[in-house]
Amino acid sequence: MPTGPGEQAAHTAQTERRSGALLEHLARRMRLRSESVLAPLGLRPRHLVTLTVLRDADGISQQGLASTLQLDSTNVVGLLNGLEADGLIERRRAPEDRRRHVVRLTEAGAARLNEAECALATVEDEVFGALDETERATLYDLLRRATSESSTTCVEAICAAEVPPEAC
Numbered sequence: 001m002p003t004g005p006g007e008q009a010a011h012t013a014q015t016e017r018r019s020g021a022l023l024e025h026l027a028r029r030m031r032l033r034s035e036s037v038l039a040p041l042g043l044r045p046r047h048l049v050t051l052t053v054l055r056d057a058d059g060i061s062q063q064g065l066a067s068t069l070q071l072d073s074t075n076v077v078g079l080l081n082g083l084e085a086d087g088l089i090e091r092r093r094a095p096e097d098r099r100r101h102v103v104r105l106t107e108a109g110a111a112r113l114n115e116a117e118c119a120l121a122t123v124e125d126e127v128f129g130a131l132d133e134t135e136r137a138t139l140y141d142l143l144r145r146a147t148s149e150s151s152t153t154c155v156e157a158i159c160a161a162e163v164p165p166e167a168c
Contacts, residue, residue: 030123033126034120037116037123038116038119038120041112041115041116042086042112047082047083048113049069050065050083050089051083051088051109051116053065053068053069054089055109055113059102060103061103062077062091062101062103065080065103086108086112088105088106089103090104
């Protein structure tokens with residue numbers, strides 16, 4: 001613990017160079033703003049991740065989706081029920097195995113996902129407004145490199161971050 005003014009200044013300078021708290025603050029700002037622009041679209045982060053996976057997969061079994069999202073099958077069923085009720089996804093029996101359901105993004109789902117991605121681009125512009133385009137690209141590259149050392153995927157990280165508001 002610092003004892004004098006000189007030591008306090010050195011300690012403060014060293015503490016300010018710690019990135020964990022800054023990343024946590026930035027992540028919280030991004031999450032809160034993201035949730036606020038997704039809510040009017042009837043989406044939450046877990047919906048966005050699911051729709052993105054479905055777009056990229058162009059049809060995936062319900063079990064495969066549960067595996068990709070690393071969620072229990074029961075939770076995936078509940079998640080898909082809501083998305084299907086909103087007309088954003090469709091589930092059909094697999095022709096080769098009638099016991100399996102294949103999940104696909106609908107045109108309405110693709111349009112809603114596009115709206116969400118545009119809204120989230122605006123959020124990034126707000127949160128990273130102090131950075132120019134080159135600095136944003138550098139930040140993105142650094143974050144990608146830092147996360148590539150981790151065994152956690154982006155989908156896992158987003159799903160794991162889903163906590164009830166009262167837990168914050």
